[in-house]
Amino acid sequence: MIPHLLSMQDLSVDQITAILDTAETLKEIALRPIAKVPTLRGRTVCNLFFEDSTRTRISFEIAAKRLSADVINFSAKGSSVSKGEGFKDTALTLQAMGVDAIVVRHAASGAPQQLTRWVDAKVLNAGDGWHQHPTQGLLDLFTIRERLGHIEGLRAAVVGDVFHSRVARSVVQGLLTMGAEVTIVGPPTLLPPRVDTWGTAVSHDLDAVLPKTDVLYLLRVQQERMGEQFFPSSREYARIWGVDRDRLARLPEGAVVMHPGPMNRGVEVTADAADAPNSMIQLQVTNGIAVRMSCLYLMLGGEDGRAADVGGRGSNSERVEA
Amino acid sequence: MSGFTLTGARVVDPAGGRDEVANVSIDGEIVVAVGGQVQGTRVDADGLVLAPGLVDLHVHLREPGREDAETVESGTAAAAAGGFTAVCPMANTDPVCDHAGVVEQVSRLAREAGHCDVYPIGAITRGLRGEELAEMGAMAAQGVRCFSDDGMPVRSAQVMRRALEYARTWDAIICNHAEEAALTGPAQMNEGELSSLLGLAGWPHEAEEVMVARDLILARGRGARLHVPHVSTAGAVDLIRDAKARGARVTAEAAPHHFTLVDELVATYDPVYKVNPPLRTKEDVEAVRCGLADGTIDAIATDHAPHPPEQKEQEWAHAPCGMLGLETALAVTLTELVDAQPRVLTLSKALGALSTNPARSRDIGGHGGPIQPGAPANLVLFDPSQRWTVDARALHSRSRNTPFAGTQLRGRVISTLLRGRFTFRDGVLA
Numbered sequence: 001m002i003p004h005l006l007s008m009q010d011l012s013v014d015q016i017t018a019i020l021d022t023a024e025t026l027k028e029i030a031l032r033p034i035a036k037v038p039t040l041r042g043r044t045v046c047n048l049f050f051e052d053s054t055r056t057r058i059s060f061e062i063a064a065k066r067l068s069a070d071v072i073n074f075s076a077k078g079s080s081v082s083k084g085e086g087f088k089d090t091a092l093t094l095q096a097m098g099v100d101a102i103v104v105r106h107a108a109s110g111a112p113q114q115l116t117r118w119v120d121a122k123v124l125n126a127g128d129g130w131h132q133h134p135t136q137g138l139l140d141l142f143t144i145r146e147r148l149g150h151i152e153g154l155r156a157a158v159v160g161d162v163f164h165s166r167v168a169r170s171v172v173q174g175l176l177t178m179g180a181e182v183t184i185v186g187p188p189t190l191l192p193p194r195v196d197t198w199g200t201a202v203s204h205d206l207d208a209v210l211p212k213t214d215v216l217y218l219l220r221v222q223q224e225r226m227g228e229q230f231f232p233s234s235r236e237y238a239r240i241w242g243v244d245r246d247r248l249a250r251l252p253e254g255a256v257v258m259h260p261g262p263m264n265r266g267v268e269v270t271a272d273a274a275d276a277p278n279s280m281i282q283l284q285v286t287n288g289i290a291v292r293m294s295c296l297y298l299m300l301g302g303e304d305g306r307a308a309d310v311g312g313r314g315s316n317s318e319r320v321e322a
Numbered sequence: 323m324s325g326f327t328l329t330g331a332r333v334v335d336p337a338g339g340r341d342e343v344a345n346v347s348i349d350g351e352i353v354v355a356v357g358g359q360v361q362g363t364r365v366d367a368d369g370l371v372l373a374p375g376l377v378d379l380h381v382h383l384r385e386p387g388r389e390d391a392e393t394v395e396s397g398t399a400a401a402a403a404g405g406f407t408a409v410c411p412m413a414n415t416d417p418v419c420d421h422a423g424v425v426e427q428v429s430r431l432a433r434e435a436g437h438c439d440v441y442p443i444g445a446i447t448r449g450l451r452g453e454e455l456a457e458m459g460a461m462a463a464q465g466v467r468c469f470s471d472d473g474m475p476v477r478s479a480q481v482m483r484r485a486l487e488y489a490r491t492w493d494a495i496i497c498n499h500a501e502e503a504a505l506t507g508p509a510q511m512n513e514g515e516l517s518s519l520l521g522l523a524g525w526p527h528e529a530e531e532v533m534v535a536r537d538l539i540l541a542r543g544r545g546a547r548l549h550v551p552h553v554s555t556a557g558a559v560d561l562i563r564d565a566k567a568r569g570a571r572v573t574a575e576a577a578p579h580h581f582t583l584v585d586e587l588v589a590t591y592d593p594v595y596k597v598n599p600p601l602r603t604k605e606d607v608e609a610v611r612c613g614l615a616d617g618t619i620d621a622i623a624t625d626h627a628p629h630p631p632e633q634k635e636q637e638w639a640h641a642p643c644g645m646l647g648l649e650t651a652l653a654v655t656l657t658e659l660v661d662a663q664p665r666v667l668t669l670s671k672a673l674g675a676l677s678t679n680p681a682r683s684r685d686i687g688g689h690g691g692p693i694q695p696g697a698p699a700n701l702v703l704f705d706p707s708q709r710w711t712v713d714a715r716a717l718h719s720r721s722r723n724t725p726f727a728g729t730q731l732r733g734r735v736i737s738t739l740l741r742g743r744f745t746f747r748d749g750v751l752a
Contacts, residue, residue, distance in 0.1 A: 009519075088635045108637035109510075109521040110591030129639070131521030166521060192518035193526075 004116050004123040005295055007132040008173040016178060019294050020142050026297065027290035029066055040069035043300050046099040048090070049126070050076040050106040055261065055285070056126050060103045060135075063292035069300070072099070087111065091118040101300055104128075109166075122299045130164050136260055137170030139291040141178060143284050144215055147256055152179030157209050158200075159185040159241060160219030160268050161230075163192045167260040168219055172200060175215075183209050186241055189230040190221075206241050210250040218243060218259045218268045234267045244270040248278070256280050325349030325742070327360045330368035331703060336674035337374060337691030346372060348699040351741035355695055367703055370736055373673045374691035375407025375438075375700040376652060377680040379575050380472070380551055380623035382644070383409075383440075386427060387416025392628035392720050394428055397648070398437035400626070400718040402745035402752075404648040405702035405735040407438050408681065408689045409626075412472040413445040420445035420456035425464040437745050438738075439700075441686060443468045446485045446496060450474040455485060462492040467685050470497035472551060473598075475533060477503060482537065486546035495573075495684060497549040498537050500558065501599065505529035510639055512585040512600040520589060522638065525600045527555035534558045538565045538572060549683065550574040552625050554599040556609030563618040573683040574613070575623035578654040579645055579725055581610045587725070593634045593641030594723050597627070611659065611666045614675060621680035622672075624651045628721035646724040649717050652676065654726065656706060656733035669706070677702075699742040708734040718751065 002015060011019075029035055045064040047057050057073065064071045074094070085093075094102060101122040104112045109129030116123050127133040145151050156175050162168040162184050175182050182200040184191060195202055203209050210216070221237060231237050248257065257269075257279045265271045274281060327347040333356065334341050340356075347355040347362065355361065383397035392400075394411075401409045411428060413419035419428065425442045432440035444461035448454045450471040458469060469489060476482045476498050486496050506529045511517050513524020534550055538561060541548040550562060553576050562574050579597060584604050587595040595601060613619040627644025634641050655676060659666040667675065681690025688698040711730045714722035738746040745752050 086632065086635070087637050087640075088632075106637065108639040110638045113591045114637065129521050130523075169519070169521060193513050193524055194515040194518050197515045197518075 002299055004112070005134055005299065006112050006116070006123065006125045008134045008137045008170040008177070011134070011174075011177065013177055016138065016141065016174065019138055019291065019298060020145055022298060023142050023287070023290040023294035026293045027287070029293075030289065036066050036068060038068045039297060039301055040064065040067040043069045043100045044072065044098075045069045045101045045103060045296065046072045046074055046094055048074045048094065048102050048104045050104070050111070051127070053105050053127065056105060059285070059288040060126060060292050063289050064296055066289070067293055067296055069296065087114070088118055091115050094121065095119040101296065124295060124299070127166055129166065131166050131169065133166040133170050135288070135292050135295060136167050137174040138295070139284060139288045140171050140217070140258060140260070141174050142291050143258065143280050143287050144256070146287070147280060147283070148214065148254070151175065154180045154214045155183070155212055156180050156215040156217060157183045157185050157213040158217045158219065159206060159243070161190045161221050161225060162186060162195070162219065163190045164222070164225070165219050171217060172198065176200070180215070185209050187231050190225070206247065207250065210247060211252060213251055214255050216243065216251060216255060216257045218257065220260065220262065221264055221268045223264070238267055242268055242270065243273050245272050245276070248273050248276055251278070258284060261285065324362060325354065326363040326365050328365050328367040328372055328703065329360060330366060331370045331372035333693060334371055334373045334670050334673055335691045335693040336670050336678040338694055340693065341670055346693060348739070348742045351698055353693055353695055353697050353699045356693060369705065370703050371669070371706050372693070372701060372703050374677040374693060375689060375702050375738060375740065376405045376676045377686060377689050378406050378409040378624050378626070378648065378651070379549070379621055379680045379684060380577075381409045381411050381626040381648065382414065382628065383411040383428070384628060385415065385431060386424065390630050390720070391633070394431035394440065395435040395437070396718060396720045397626070397628070398432055398435050398440060399751055400648040402437040402738045402740070403718045403735065404650070405652050405704060405738050406648060407700040407702070407738060407740050408441060408686055409438060409648070410441045410443050410468065410684065412470060413443050414450055414471070414473045418445050418449050419443070420448050420450070422460040422464050425461050425466055429464070438740055439689065441684070442466060443470050443472070443497070445469065446471045446476055446498070447481060452476050452478060452481060455481070455488060458489060458494065459491070462494060466494070467492075468495040468497055468549065470499070470551070472497065472499045475499045475501045475503055479536060479540065483540045486541050486544055486548065490544070490546055493547065495547040495549045497551050498533070500530050500533040500537070500550055502529040502532040505532065509600070510596070511588045512602045514585065514603060516585045516588060520591075522588070525598070527557055527602065527606070530555050530599055531557040531561060534561050538562070538570060541572065542570055546571065548572045551623070552577050552580060552599055553610060553613065553619055554580045554602050554606060556606050559609045559613040559618055563613065563616070566618060573620045574618065575621040575680070576610045576614060576619045577623060577625045578647055578651050581607055581614065582654055582658045583725060591638050593636065593638050594645070594725050594727070596638060596641050596643050597645050598643035614659065615666050620675065620683050622651060622655055622675045623680065624648055628719050629723050630721055634723050644723065646717065646719050646721060649719065650712055650724060650726045650731065652704060652735060653710070653731035653733045657731045661732055699739050701739040702735060703737040704733060704735045706733050708732070710734050
């Protein structure tokens, strides 16, 4: 169904729905006494990480192993890359070894898309530069749907450094595709250029947005942005756009708070707000595994790349082909 | 007579105001007759256009220092194959062309290769660092007429002002890479809707315009000569147009990729489309075309910038900026500006922008026409209607980074003559 998973922008409503439905089925596997199914036995998944991200790599690794795939971890540190081997040669090496899927994380936007030109393997983008992090966006959609029952018609506010955030691009596009209303909130300096073309509302006033928000999505604000004069200080940022208990109280009943992690407690979110009952932050991490299993399964499962039946919820293949 | 006569060609000579079918006779290094009878050997040029050899104000020949990308020999071979009889290589070699030694070396290599005349550009500042002026006098003594730190802007307004003033000693031209670096930082592509979507750091049009505006202000009233390279934004075109209307001694050039290609190509993340200044929007492309049409932009210059495949086939952010241009410039201009509907330039104006104007703007004698008895026979002969598809591997450059690979173009160089000698003949390097 999906040749490669590069960007949330490439996914239709039906494709996203299929991924979320399949993840729902797969999430149940974790509860079994033996949390493993043989679906991807004999398949090899390579985690190709040019940028450190222990969280995402472990999540993909657990996902692949629960599906019985063989997993290779290729980290740019301590590998041939540090000896000066280029990106393309690394790709050609993996191609020659015949892996079935490459999960790639790279600090350079577009690297996963470039990889597809050199390898036959399925490429899954595990985050590239400021561009996209589609599995993060999908696990967020999954979490919202699981917790609130639906996505369409929800009012979401995405707050913070949208400019430098691959997560924001994936989450915003996913929410819009699934029919949610999105407001981007933050200082004008941290909004991406031509944000007016994104199809969202834009606000600089978090307090005005909160009472009309069902999903409050906070982005990590990196300390180094201060040196680049995007805002004067983390204290001022926290005062105007940070979320604390008082601001949480302005949310309507039933609203949820999300964050892709890792958090800067005290900047975009206070510790007590992060740990509030309506915080989805731990659930997001848990759901990441099921959603990544779903993506690997839908891209690699079955003889011709179509999904095979994993049982438990009848055949998925119809949805898969949708 | 021992020479030869090109017969039946349409002679388009912007410098001489000629556009008619005429025989052109050449003896030794010079044109001896235009519109006369056949003298010497007859060389059939029926259906072809004969024009002054093309002149490129802005190329990178990479030698000394990056001979893996290009050499003076390979770059000038590409020039001859592209119809050029004169090119001006930029100073950002290794070592930098900031002293007479490199000028002499590049000139000597060019003479030995013999493919086309080469007029090295000297650096404005030592090591292109933007701090201390390079010894312009020593370079001027070697014939250097233009100074540029191309690739690196002269950031200090004071250094730029001093350079403009000091260069007046030789009435030389200062060409400043128009980029306010404080606004571009880690820039990867044009800033706008696309950069936002693709997650690449933006190169805002303001960064070009702020620098062009500053340089125009600094040059004004000092009698200094300023040349603006690779104009890429609508705002920069407007600034130059206004300055010219006020009588400033300013000239400007545009690169073929900036009047044809747009930033949407970056969505492929193929670094062949990475260039500085970056590919801009449709509106900017349109403005650059208007600037060429109304004479605001004097010259088409390629900014020929070879990079070997291993450099270009990297992650977008790691790949260097630059595109080949010498072997496609004429065809791209003919296809996109002359054959275009509506037409942007007449054939004569297009050849003016590729030959006469650049030669005059840089005081390059003997090139750019007029084609008349007694003038050096620096000429290009091309078939204006032949269609061909660009094959990057078939180019004479050592590198392959042309953004036009696979593109069908109309108009093909048949032969190039440098002082009466074929440097490129019937599609083959002579």
